[in-house]
Amino acid sequence: MQLHHSIGGTGFPILCLHGHPGSGGCMSVFSEHLSQRFRTIAPDLRGYGKSRVSGTFEMSDHLLDLESLLDRLGIDRTLVLGWSLGGILAMELALRSPWRVTGLILVATAARPRGSHPPISWQDNLFTGLAGVVNWVKPGCRWNIDTLGRRSLFRYLLGRQSPEAYRYIAREATPAYLRTSPTATRALRQALRAGYDRLGELETLTCPALVLAGERDRHITAASSRETAGRLPNAEFYCYPDTAHLLPWEISDRIRADIDRWLDAHPEVLRP
Known part of the structure; x- marks a missing residue:
């Protein structure tokens, strides 16, 4: 399907992928800053935001949608920034099309996500x-x-x-949250119920990666994010104290500054 998406700025493209529940607008904490130097693309994933869908789908359909979006925009290579579910899709896109992904910025996510959330009353x-x-x-x-x-x-x-x-x-x-469809929730739950684990494949991803985690994250623990960073051959890992799953909204200036420093240290991720 053709994803609804927002584009900002000019220059090398950065694909910004939101989490669940979420939308491309949730990535504005990153895209509004990065679009001052780069071209940012922030889609609403299938079943989220304005990318409405009827009928069921699987998580793999998100990757088909993203590849179609990049093709329509004429983007051959891109840096991918993903938050939570968006980070999982970023890794999946890199595993599927490694020649297309120049680098990864992974926020509050993991290739084998584990949580420590207590029961909800x-x-x-x-x-x-x-x-x-x-x-x-x-x-x-x-x-x-x-x-x-x-x-x-x-x-x-x-x-x-x-x-x-x-x-x-x-x-x-x-x-x-109000615009996240039940079918999107169902697709994610089915993938997690099946025991999602891609740690064994991460060693094939040689592109530079930046992995960011909140020390108090109960949804995807910092330990599982650290585990992911340890399996990526060319990754840096930052863990921020007193923050949780929504850390980009808690310490936005610090996160953006650390991303800027990483980008300046890895100019290769910004080369067509």
Whole structure:
């Protein structure tokens, strides 16, 4: 299918892939900054955002969609930045078409993802709903963060309960959550239930890679991200204290600065 996508800037292309639930808009924390120097492409994956779909599909269909998008845009080689599910798809795209991917920036993701999330109670869901609604009306409200947010599932997604992160949630995460289709959720759950594990293939990916993780990530643990970095032949790994799965929204300036430094140190990932 033809994916809805946003393009910014000019120069070498960087494909920005969002997580679940998510949309291309969730990647604005990266794309708005990177588009000052490069051409950024941020698609809504199949079943997410404005890339609506009817019927079921498999995770492999995402790769067909992304290859079709790159072909339509005339992009032969690209750097790929992926967050969570987007990072998994970034690795899969590199494994499938290694000549097409010049480098990988992997955020809160793993080739063998493992979580440490505790069971979710009805109270968790109740407070998450309440905190989400209040945050939608008044983004970043300190009272909401301290009273409802800290009793909701946001306490596992964020290591730092900051107004900045909650404003990102209101602007990007909540709309993306509401537009994520049940078929997209089903496709991801089926892949995880099958025991997704690509660690054994990572040694074939010789392109430079930057792997970023939040120390307190309960959805994809920092240990599983570190394990992935250890299997990639040319990878650097950073683990940030007091951050969790939404670390780009917690310490956005630090993340962007570290990405800039890595890009400057690896000019080969920006060569056509």
